[in-house]
Amino acid sequence: MQRASHLGTSRGRARSICRIPIGKLTSRSASAPKMKRFVHQALPESRMSLFASADRKRSIAALKVSNAAPDQLTALQARDEALAMYIEALTEGNFLAPGCGGDDRLSKAVSKLAARLAGDASNKLDAIVDLNVQSNETAISAARMLTACGEVDQRTQALAAASEEMVASVGQIRSNAEDAAASAAQMKVGAEQGMSTVRLASKAMERVEATANDASDKILALSAASEEIGAIVGSIDAIARQTNLLALNATIEAARAGEAGRGFAVVASEVKGLSQQTGKATEDIRERIQRLRDEVELIVTAMAGCKSAAAESKGVVTQLGEEMSSVEARTVTLTGGMDEIANILNQQTEASREVAEGIAAIARMTLANVDQIKSISSQLDVSQGIAGRQLQDIAGLSFDNKIPRLAKADHVIWKKRLADMAIGRVTLKADELADHHSCRLGKWYYGDGSLTMRSHRAFGPLERPHALVHDHGKRAAKLFADGDLAGALREIALVEEASTDVLRLLDDLSR
Known part of the structure; x- marks a missing residue:
């Protein structure tokens, strides 16, 4: 009877240790809902059955270990606790957490799942960053078009008045x-x-x-x-x-x-x-x-x-x-x-x-184009807001080489703010703009997070163009505030020149 009781207790303890439901694990973190959504988005439904299968296998394993020695049981408990902590880290989006390193099938499956989730998160980050870059570059192009069309509109209006006088x-x-x-x-x-x-x-x-x-x-x-x-x-x-x-x-x-x-x-x-x-x-x-x-x-x-x-x-x-x-x-x-x-x-x-x-008709069409571009810019703002929220969600995860890729999106968003300033959509003050030390890329570049990347061939050359982007951007904001639109546009053009080098070097760092 005592042996039976011991066996029952062992089975119950094994079940309590091995059967760690996913819902319970994911409830331990505030970011768990985001991670759960990400897991569902990242993996097919068949992959999600892995946890249920793991529960069943643990039940079977519990029956097998009921007769195991106490030291084996302790090892299994330690492994399961490590797996539970690892899975909890994964649900919190920390793909840099150390794995279990076990050779058993469950540990390998969890490690494989973690690698897959990390890869999917990395790919999703690349996709979202590319989406942000492209949408913001499109918005920047629209802003440039709006600037050009605005100038054309002013000139056609002046030309129309001159033609009437003529x-x-x-x-x-x-x-x-x-x-x-x-x-x-x-x-x-x-x-x-x-x-x-x-x-x-x-x-x-x-x-x-x-x-x-x-x-x-x-x-x-x-x-x-x-x-x-x-x-x-x-x-x-x-x-x-x-x-x-x-x-x-x-x-x-x-x-x-x-x-x-x-x-x-x-x-x-x-x-x-x-x-x-x-x-x-x-x-x-x-x-x-x-x-x-x-x-x-x-x-x-x-x-x-x-x-x-x-x-x-x-x-x-x-x-x-x-x-x-x-x-x-x-x-x-x-x-x-x-x-x-x-x-x-x-x-x-x-x-x-x-x-x-004819000039009056051109002026009307130019004005219509300006209104249409403004409408497109507004629609792009909506899509950028969606992409920005997705980027913010994925930015909360932890995996290798995240900051250089996020910096690409940050960089293009910075340029878009300058472009929006040039067309009067937003107001920027030079003293409110971040310098190249306090932005996300700067904090990473001059902080401990970049220690493993400082030997990379693109790391050193990145500093100067990154500083130029911020310097010319702040000058552009000051000139625009002073009413010197031509000077502000010249500084924004210099931002574009430095931006080309920044994006190229960030791409090199992200490889």
């Missing part, structure tokens, strides 16, 4: 051209009238010149006649002097004749008086003829000037006629040119209006 300006120019064309047409009419007047003036000047020539000829004839009259007056004067001399001789002879010559003396005296009167009259005529000749000479001189002025005026009128003809021809050309300009400006007005409408 249409108004072209319309004003067209109106001015039409007014100029009308003025040119009026000028053409005036030139034609002026040309007609010049022709009339030219004919009148020809008549004036002809009249002046005729008057000059007549004045010259009058001058010649006055000279002839002067010659005749000279002859009369000579005759009067001769007559006076004859009368004087007759008077002398009559005086000699005495009484007999008295009558002849009277006649001679009368002849002498007539001769003297004739001389005076001749002198008066000579003076008048001289004055007439002087006046005629003045008239001849004046008529010569009149002829010269008439000839000069005719030349001026002729030249004016030629110039008016040239002006008329140029006016015709100008009128045609202004009409052509007006027609071209009419066409240009239509073309400018079409250009303005």
